[in-house]
Amino acid sequence: MEEGISKLQTKADQRLIADYYDDLARSFDQRISEEGRQRIWKAFEFANSAHAGVKRKSGEPYIIHPLAVANIVSGEIGLGVTSIIASILHDVVEDTDYTLVDIENLFGAKVAKVVDGLTKLSDEITSQHDSKQATNFRKMLMTLSDDVRVILIKLADRLHNMRTLESMPPHKQLKIAAETLYIFAPLAHRLGLYAIKTELEDLSLKYKQPDTYNLIKFRLHSQKERRDYLVEEFIKPIQIELEKEQIDFNISGRLKSIYSIWNKMQTKGISFDEIYDLLAIRIVFKPKEKVSEKRQCFDILSLITDIYKPKPDRIRDWITIPKANGYEALHVTVMGPEGKWVEVQIRTERMDAIAERGFAAHYKYKGVQASETELDRWLEKIREMLQNPESDALEFLDEFKMNLYSSEIVVFTPKGRMVNLPKGATVIDFAYEIHTDLGNRCIGAKINHKLVPVSHVIESGDQIEILTSKTQRPDIEWLKFIITAKAKAKVKQAFKLDKKRHLEQGREIVESKLKEYNIKPSSDTLKKLTAYYNLSNKDQLYAQIGMGFIDFNDLENILKTRRQNKLAKYWKLSFNRKRKEEDELELEIPDKKIDKKNTFILKEDPEETNYSLAKCCQPIPGDDVLGYLTSTNHVVIHKRNCPEANKLMSQQGDRIITAEWTKFKKRSYLTRLKLNGFDRVGIVNEVTNIISKLNNINMRTVMFDTHDGIFEGELYLYIHNVDDLKNLISRLMKIKGIDNIERMEKIED
Numbered sequence: 103m104e105e106g107i108s109k110l111q112t113k114a115d116q117r118l119i120a121d122y123y124d125d126l127a128r129s130f131d132q133r134i135s136e137e138g139r140q141r142i143w144k145a146f147e148f149a150n151s152a153h154a155g156v157k158r159k160s161g162e163p164y165i166i167h168p169l170a171v172a173n174i175v176s177g178e179i180g181l182g183v184t185s186i187i188a189s190i191l192h193d194v195v196e197d198t199d200y201t202l203v204d205i206e207n208l209f210g211a212k213v214a215k216v217v218d219g220l221t222k223l224s225d226e227i228t229s230q231h232d233s234k235q236a237t238n239f240r241k242m243l244m245t246l247s248d249d250v251r252v253i254l255i256k257l258a259d260r261l262h263n264m265r266t267l268e269s270m271p272p273h274k275q276l277k278i279a280a281e282t283l284y285i286f287a288p289l290a291h292r293l294g295l296y297a298i299k300t301e302l303e304d305l306s307l308k309y310k311q312p313d314t315y316n317l318i319k320f321r322l323h324s325q326k327e328r329r330d331y332l333v334e335e336f337i338k339p340i341q342i343e344l345e346k347e348q349i350d351f352n353i354s355g356r357l358k359s360i361y362s363i364w365n366k367m368q369t370k371g372i373s374f375d376e377i378y379d380l381l382a383i384r385i386v387f388k389p390k391e392k393v394s395e396k397r398q399c400f401d402i403l404s405l406i407t408d409i410y411k412p413k414p415d416r417i418r419d420w421i422t423i424p425k426a427n428g429y430e431a432l433h434v435t436v437m438g439p440e441g442k443w444v445e446v447q448i449r450t451e452r453m454d455a456i457a458e459r460g461f462a463a464h465y466k467y468k469g470v471q472a473s474e475t476e477l478d479r480w481l482e483k484i485r486e487m488l489q490n491p492e493s494d495a496l497e498f499l500d501e502f503k504m505n506l507y508s509s510e511i512v513v514f515t516p517k518g519r520m521v522n523l524p525k526g527a528t529v530i531d532f533a534y535e536i537h538t539d540l541g542n543r544c545i546g547a548k549i550n551h552k553l554v555p556v557s558h559v560i561e562s563g564d565q566i567e568i569l570t571s572k573t574q575r576p577d578i579e580w581l582k583f584i585i586t587a588k589a590k591a592k593v594k595q596a597f598k599l600d601k602k603r604h605l606e607q608g609r610e611i612v613e614s615k616l617k618e619y620n621i622k623p624s625s626d627t628l629k630k631l632t633a634y635y636n637l638s639n640k641d642q643l644y645a646q647i648g649m650g651f652i653d654f655n656d657l658e659n660i661l662k663t664r665r666q667n668k669l670a671k672y673w674k675l676s677f678n679r680k681r682k683e684e685d686e687l688e689l690e691i692p693d694k695k696i697d698k699k700n701t702f703i704l705k706e707d708p709e710e711t712n713y714s715l716a717k718c719c720q721p722i723p724g725d726d727v728l729g730y731l732t733s734t735n736h737v738v739i740h741k742r743n744c745p746e747a748n749k750l751m752s753q754q755g756d757r758i759i760t761a762e763w764t765k766f767k768k769r770s771y772l773t774r775l776k777l778n779g780f781d782r783v784g785i786v787n788e789v790t791n792i793i794s795k796l797n798n799i800n801m802r803t804v805m806f807d808t809h810d811g812i813f814e815g816e817l818y819l820y821i822h823n824v825d826d827l828k829n830l831i832s833r834l835m836k837i838k839g840i841d842n843i844e845r846m847e848k849i850e851d
Contacts, residue, residue, distance in 0.1 A: 115163045119150065122169040126186075129177030138183035142172075145187040145209060152198040160269035167262060168193060174258035178298065180459050185251045188216035192255060195221045219252035220259070253289065260286045261298055264305040272760045273698060276728055276742075279309040280751030280758075294427035294460025303361035310742055311364075311726060318360045321374055329355070329381060336438045337383060343405045344385075351387035356447075358382070368743075371844055379435065382445040386454045396421045399432045399448045406446055410436035413443060421453075426510050426522050428456050511562035526585050529556050533568045534589040541592055543570040557583045578650045597649045605641060608648030626734070633732040695735060702729045702737055702761040706768050713737040715771070719744035719847050722771040724824025729761040730754075737761070744847070763823075770800065770820035773827060777834070779841035781813040788837050789815070792830070798822050799830060813839075816846075 123146060130139060149168055156164040172189035175181050187209055194200050195217060202221075206214035264282055267275055283306040290299035308315045333355040344351050358366075358380050366377055385402060389395050399421055416435035424430045430453040438444040449457060510522050513532060521535055529549075533556075534541030546555055548567040560566060576596040584590055597604070612631070613623050621627060628640045635652060637643050646652045696702065696712065704713060704723070713729065719741040721727050729737040730750050739761055740747035751758050777789070786806050793801055803818035821827050831843050 119163055119165055119169070122166055122173070126169055126173045126176060129173055133180070133182055134176075134186075135183075141183060141209070142186050142190070145190045148208065149190050149194055152194050152200055156197070158266070158269070160266055164193075164197075167266075170262045170265075171255065171258045174261055174298075175255055178459075179254055179258060179295065181251060181254060184212050184216065185255055187213050188220065188251070189255050189258065191217050192220040192259060216249060216251055216255065219249065220255060250293075253293065254295075257286060257290050257293075257295065257298055257302075261302060264302060267305065267309055271699060272701070273758055275309045276760065277751050277755030277758050279306040280748050281755055282306045283310070284748050284752030290460075292427055294425075294429055294456060295458075296429075296460070297458050300359045300361070304359055307361045307364060313726070314364060315360060318363055318374065322357065322360070322363075322380075329357075332439060332442065333381065333383070336444055339409050340383075340385070340406060343409065344387075344402070347401075347405070349387050349402070351385055353383065353385050356382045356384050371842070378443045379445050382447055384447045384449070384454075386449050386451060389450045389452075395450045395452070399450070402448050403432050403434055406434065406436065406448075410438060410444075412436050416445075423512055423520075427460060431457065511560070513560055513562065514565045516565065516567045523560070524585060527560055528583050528585070529554060529558050529560065529566070529568070530580050530584045531586040531589045532560060532566055534584075534592050535586065536568065538592055540568050540570060541589060542576050542596065543572065543574045545569055545571045545574050556580065581651070594649075604648030605644045606648070608644030608646070611647050612644065629732075629734050633734065633736070633738075696731060696737060696759070698731060698756075698759050700759075702759050704739065704761060704763045706764060713739055716740045716744065716746065718746040720771075720773070722773060722821060722824060722827070723763045723765075724827075725763075727761050727763070729759040731757045731759055741847075770822055772802065773819050773821045774846040775817040775819065775831070776844045776846050777813075777815040777817065777840060777842070779813060780839045781808045781811055782839050785813065785837065785839050786815075789817075789834060789840075792833050792837070793817070793819065796826070796830060796833075798826050 126142075127139075134142070146165075146169070150165045153164040153168075158164055158167060168190045171192065172186050175185050175189045179185075191205060191209070191213065195202055195205065202214050202218055205217050260282060263278065267278060270278065282302050287299050287302040287306065290296075290302060304315075337353050337355075341353060344353075358377070363374065363377060363380070366372070367374065370376075387398070387402070389398050403417075413435040416433070418431075418433035420429055420431050420433070430449070432448040433445060434448075435443050435445045511525050511527070513521050513523060515521065515536065521532065523531060523535060529547040530541060530544055532547070533544040544556055546553060546569045547558065548554070548569065549558065549560065549564050576593045578593075578597060580593050581590065584593065612628075616623050616627065628643065632640060632643045635643065635646070637646065643652075702713070704727075706723075713736065715721055716730075716738050721739055721741045721744075726742045727739050728742055728747060728751075729739055730747070731737055737759065740750070779785075786804070790801070790804060793799055798821075800820040801817070802820060804815070805817075806813055806815040819830075821830075827845070831845075834840060834843055
């Protein structure tokens with residue numbers, strides 16, 4: 103080992119590097135031949151020499167990172183020699199004077215191609231308007247479409263970066279965590295890498311919302327002893343029956359991940375205590391020869407449902423029709439001890455390996471072809487998207503993201519061909535999935551012999567016959583309901599064929615609308631508008647308006663209002679007294695440059711013009727927030743868990759800054775609450791009485807609706823900060839009949 107260590111490193115560093123290499127070597131099994139081990143050692147010596155003297159932010163020698171990535175690639179994903187060597191070399195071209203030609207000469211063309219896919223673009227060749235993050239990702243996917251190992255190594259690289267993220271400054275932590283949650287965790291899911299996907303999600307939540315993460319972690323830890331007892335009691339009778347049948351099995355309890363618990367709390371609007379499926383029991387068995395795996399799984403399911411009563415709507419058969427990422431298993435939720443629902447997962451050893459390691463595990467099981475062809479189909483979709491010359495990098499990233507992380511349904515063509523689509527897909531999505539021309543000319547469909555319109559949402563099991571017309575053309579309205587990336591790209595492409603015409607149309611619409619309000623279409627005005635619509639430049643603004651993707655008729659409301667959630671917050675509006683008749687709008691850009699590395703302090707100052715509150719999530723003082731720095735040195739404040747903020751962090755992370763509130767007591771912020779419960783006489787009066795007695799809260803609107811003894815209500819309130827809001831909700835929840843109170847993100851003005 104010693105000959106591979108650089109003389110530029112201290113003895114302590116040398117020992118650390120030796121330990122990391124030994125860990126890597128222990129991950130090798132029969133996959134790696136003696137000749138392969140020698141090639142890996144040669145790659146290590148080369149990379150260690152190239153990175154000698156360089157340290158990571160954590161203070162460790164830089165070579166530790168490539169070795170750790172190689173260990174994940176080898177031990178946790180199970181890839182071979184080429185992938186391990188490419189992992190060790192993946193930063194050499196980017197961070198040292200060595201070139202891809204050097205890599206190819208020393209380690210061959212295959213390794214060089216994978217390393218090229220992993221190497222980021224330089225600043226010089228990144229488009230001025232495209233996000234560097236999105237452009238890098240697109241380049242990586244171009245290589246992925248030829249060699250899936252690129253993305254597997256990239257996922258390992260991201261996993262190690264997330265494991266060591268504490269050494270990075272806060273604004274970088276936010277950017278990397280959001281990018282991970284937006285793209286890399288769904289990508290791991292799509293490739294079937296369950297263990298990596300789960301860890302990436304948990305680590306992202308840890309850095310994006312540390313308080314939430316730590317609270318759920320504490321709650322899980324405090325219930326461990328009780329949970330272990332329940333698992334033991336639950337599995338005893340199952341073990342007895344499986345042993346009677348002489349089945350070679352392993353049974354264990356699997357806890358729901360912290361992120362999935364948090365996500366369920368958010369999507370279902372429930373508390374931690376209301377989540378019934380915190381725990382899953384997993385049965386992994388060695389199948390008997392000459393009997394189908396599917397039949398043996400159902401036999402075990404039958405044994406379990408003889409012991410515990412199943413929940414009728416919670417039996418999932420992922421064996422007959424596996425998930426798109428290759429996942430196979432039987433799931434059943436049963437009523438366990440003490441009235442607790444428990445999910446049981448039944449898998450063979452082969453299914454378990456594929457569930458944990460995804461497509462990489464298929465290399466071990468040569469008879470399995472179905473999932474490999476599914477992967478090929480998915481890669482073909484990516485190739486189609488990459489071949490669209492009209493889409494910019496940010497648009498491509500959005501389209502790619504759409505196809506990663508959605509629940510899937512299975513539908514059929516008239517001839518019985520099976521087609522996988524995301525849940526919520528429409529007739530048009532299905533038509534484009536079959537063929538572009540079928541989508542372009544679609545006028546409706548017959549589903550199970552019943553006529554339906556193009557916007558009809560299809561369901562699993564539907565048999566669909568597409569109806570077409572020679573005179574039909576893609577309709578811009580389709581973009582309002584189609585959900586697949588392929589269909590969106592094809593419709594947009596149809597409207598982008600005459601891009602110059604759309605740019606001119608958009609320019610005319612903008613200039614005409616601004617002229618109505620005596621506003622000159624100056625560069626500053628256009629910058630503000632592009633920022634408001636989250637676009638990169640004025641050409642994008644013109645094109646989007648010209649193609650009808652943006653309705654520009656709301657300009658009157660944007661300009662007239664001075665409320666905090668409108669464009670007026672971006673602009674300091676002052677009307678020149680000397681030119682009252684012109685009502686000329688002056689634009690003021692703050693002079694003081696904002697430092698991205700320091701936390702941005704939100705001050706309660708009515709004259710403060712360098713920040714505004716995002717209308718998509720309506721943050722109020724006390725919310726956990728971050729800032730997005732626009733091109734005009736203006737900060738837009740978002741909640742950390744805002745979907746739009748996640749998108750900005752993952753695509754334009756270099757513009758993200760940390761932000762904190764000072765104490766806000768003067769200004770009030772509009773907040774919307776939704777209430778529901780059991781109706782009774784006087785309940786509305788009790789709600790309004792509590793609000794009116796609180797000095798720091800004012801009502802704007804109160805709406806209540808009752809049906810069949812259940813009421814639903816909405817409150818629009820002016821509130822100073824989160825503490826006041828929590829105090830109000832706490833008091834309202836004590837009113838007899840109120841079952842749930844939820845703060846709504848969207849506020850309709």
